[in-house]
Amino acid sequence: MKTLSQFLNFFRRPVGSRRIPTGALMLVLASVVGVLGGYGSVLFTLLINSVTQWTVEPIVRSSMEHWQWLGVLWVVPAAGLVLVSWFTRRFAPEARGHGVPEVILAVARHDGVIRPRVSLVKILASGLCIGTGGSIGREGPIVQIGSSLGSMAGQVCRLSPRNIKVLVAAGAAAGISATFNAPIARMDRPQLRNAPVGTRHGP
Numbered sequence: 304m305k306t307l308s309q310f311l312n313f314f315r316r317p318v319g320s321r322r323i324p325t326g327a328l329m330l331v332l333a334s335v336v337g338v339l340g341g342y343g344s345v346l347f348t349l350l351i352n353s354v355t356q357w358t359v360e361p362i363v364r365s366s367m368e369h370w371q372w373l374g375v376l377w378v379v380p381a382a383g384l385v386l387v388s389w390f391t392r393r394f395a396p397e398a399r400g401h402g403v404p405e406v407i408l409a410v411a412r413h414d415g416v417i418r419p420r421v422s423l424v425k426i427l428a429s430g431l432c433i434g435t436g437g438s439i440g441r442e443g444p445i446v447q448i449g450s451s452l453g454s455m456a457g458q459v460c461r462l463s464p465r466n467i468k469v470l471v472a473a474g475a476a477a478g479i480s481a482t483f484n485a486p487i488a489r490m491d492r493p494q495l496r497n498a499p500v501g502t503r504h505g506p
């Protein structure tokens with residue numbers, strides 16, 4: 304309530320004396336980071352689907368008619384891994400790995416500071432790796448993408464390390480919630496729609 308009161312009082316002051324309180328600024332930035340983290344997850348998923356349609360799917364369709372194409376199917380993920388390895392080493396070495404350990408390391412040892420380019424490199428590298436058949440999941444890269452957006456927002460606004468860490472957490476939460484559709488709950492099963500709240504189970 305105190306943060307909301309400070310945010311409302313900001314608009315009541317004369318224009319020349321307006322200075323956004325830290326709590327109100329954090330509230331706004333966390334909301335913006337949450338929205339951007341969600342759209343980052345959507346962009347990441349679209350990239351994976353696009354890469355898959357142009358690489359793996361044509362070979363799979365051809366192999367259904369000409370079985371000899373199965374022998375070259377392994378070339379696609381191998382080429383994807385080689386390209387991703389070069390790309391990350393060249394532009395953002397910290398974008399390598401699962402994603403979550405790198406975020407924990409940035410929070411623990413670097414006050415939550417993550418280079419802005421990490422978000423873009425992670426989207427492109429992980430999208431290419433998964434799209435070409437690499438055996439990794441989406442959750443780790445999306446956590447790092449959202450966290451880097453939060454860290455970038457904190458660095459641009461020159462916030463304290465403590466507040467930057469909060470925005471890093473907000474970005475990570477945004478990416479995870481977007482991946483699992485957590486912000487919106489659905490009741491697709493007709494038998495659960497009219498059930499008491501305490502007895503509802505399932506998605």
